Amino acid sequence: SEIALVSSKKTRLEQLKNAGKKGSRTALRLIENPESFLSSIQVGITLIGIITGVFGGLRIxxxxxxxxxxxxxLANSAEEISLTITVISITYFSILIGELVPKSIALSNPEKIASRIALPIYWFSLVFYPVVKLLSSSTSLINKLLGIKRESGHITEGELRHMLKTASREGVIAKEQDLIHEKVFYFADKKAKHLMTHRMEVEWIDLNKPESRQKEIVLNSKHSRIICCRENLDNFHGILYVKDFLKACTLQEKPVIAxxxxxxxxVPESADAPKVLNLFKKGKIHFCVVVNEYGTLEGIITLHDILENLIGEFPEAGEFFEPDIFFRDDxxxxxxxxxxxEILDxxxxxxxxxxxxxxxxxxxGFVLDHIDKVPQIGDKFIFNDYVIEIVDIDANRIDKILVKEKKE
Incomplete structure (x- = not known):
């Protein structure tokens, strides 16, 4: 019975309680005070052991x-032999029927068994309340003297993530579901710098260029908003809504983009990702510029960037899509x-x-942090029993890495 209660998942018992399962509410109450129900069970086991030993043992x-x-x-030792065989037999059947079989049954469906035996244990603890209270109080006192603290029964984020990963590996949930769960967990830990499109990949207009060149960039752009700067991204002036430009073109012959x-x-690059999302929701703005501590533009965040961080990459119309990771036959x-x-998870x-x-x-960045030098093709290191090798570089930027299990 104690195995059923100890092994029961509180979440499952909560489900049974909400479904009206008899005894589940009492089981939850017992789990909240383990010293009490363990003392009750121990009193019962001890009483059964004493009764079996004193009366059953002598009679057999x-x-x-x-x-x-x-x-x-054997006549001279008949009494000793009889007592020895009796003790061995009682011990065997007590362990088999009283311990091993009930515990194996309890482990097969702990919540169901816990709900069934919760009420008998509860009433037994009321009948023997003085003894149970003495034992549970003594247990708590000794634990306190030894500095032992009962850990919280709440599931931690790490435990939940491991449970989801295990469920995915065992086929309980689809792999795609696990990936989305992981992205949601990570989103809460991310900063603006994790969400943004880096300045190196940002499309922008140089206001110092001829107006014809500026207009060409706008008309050929696939985006609804474009960064406007002078000479370089560090001299940021604002953003242009393409629809505003097109509207101006219908009203005047040569609209000035500036x-x-x-x-x-x-937003600062250190802003929490959920905060950025809330700013988008409250301000009804789906675009922001990320700046560093010096006020320099580091990148931009759009609603598309946030969605990709939550559900994975999805290409826009006309956008070339290349998966971040290829699973090879070897x-x-x-x-x-x-x-x-986080894709490395x-x-x-x-x-x-x-x-x-x-x-x-x-x-x-992960690779650079481990090699701690200017990257070159062929550079490799070992991490978590995997060999990580740089296989492609584009202008000192790591373009592709190969990850394979380390051979024994």
């Missing part, structure tokens, strides 16, 4: 004694350097990226 030994008296060689720019929402992985660093066993304590945001 007396019944066996005449049998051994029939044998001349007159149409507006100031966007600015059980190795080819991973893009600009892939988010799906490669390494029992590994979760600590986004709060890492400076890098991409796989390339």
């Amino acid at each position: 030994a007396e019944d066996l004694k005449p049998f051994f008296l029939k044998f001349e060689l 007159d149409l720019i507006t100031q966007p929402l600015f 059980k190795s992985y080819l991973i893009s350097g600009d892939a988010p660093v 799906g490669v390494f066993d029992n590994y979760f990226t600590d986004l709060e304590n890492t400076e890098y945001t991409t796989v390339a």
Whole structure:
């Protein structure tokens, strides 16, 4: 019975309680105070042991004694032999029927068994309340003197993530579901710098260029908003809504882009990802500029960036799509350097990226942090029993890495 209660999942018992399962509410109450129900069970086990030993043991030994008296060689030790056989038999059946079989049954369906035996244990504890109270209080006192504290029964985030990963591996939930769950967990830990499109990949207009060139960029752009700067991204002036430009084109012959720019929402690169999402929701703005501690533009965040961080990459119309990770036939992985660093969780066993304590945001940053030098093709290192090798570089930027299991 104690195994059923100890092994029961509170979440499952809560479900049974909500479904009206008799005894589940009492089982939850017993789990909240383990010293009490363990004391009750121990009192019951002790009483049964005493009764069995004193009355059953002596009775069985007396019944066996005449049998051994029939044998001349055993007659002088008939009483001792009878008692020994009785003790061995009672011990065997007590362990088998009283411990092993009930516990194996309890482990097969702990919540169901716990709900059934909860009420008898509860009433037993009321009948023997003084003894149970004395034992549970004594247990608590000794634990306190030894400095032992009962751990919280609440499921931690790490435990939940491991449970989901195990459920995915065993086929309980689809792999895609596990990936989305992981992304949601990571989203809560991310900063603006993890969400943004880096300045190197941002499309922008140089206001110092001829107006014809500026207009060409706007008309050929696939985006609804474009960054406007002078000479370089460090000299940021604002953003242009393409629809405003097109509307101006219908009203005047040569609209001036510099007159149409507006100031966007600015967020620091250290801003929490959920905060950025809330700013988007409250301000009804789906675009922001990420700046560093010096006020320099580091990148931009759009609603598309946030969605990709929650559900994975999905290409826009006309956008070339290349998966961040390729699973090869030889059980190795080819991973893009600009892939988010948390993608490595799906490669390494029992590994979760600590986004709060890492400076890098991409796989390339992860590799640079470990090799600690200017990257070159062929550079490799070992991590979590995997060999990680740089296989492609584009202008000193890590483009592709190969990950394979380390050979024994």
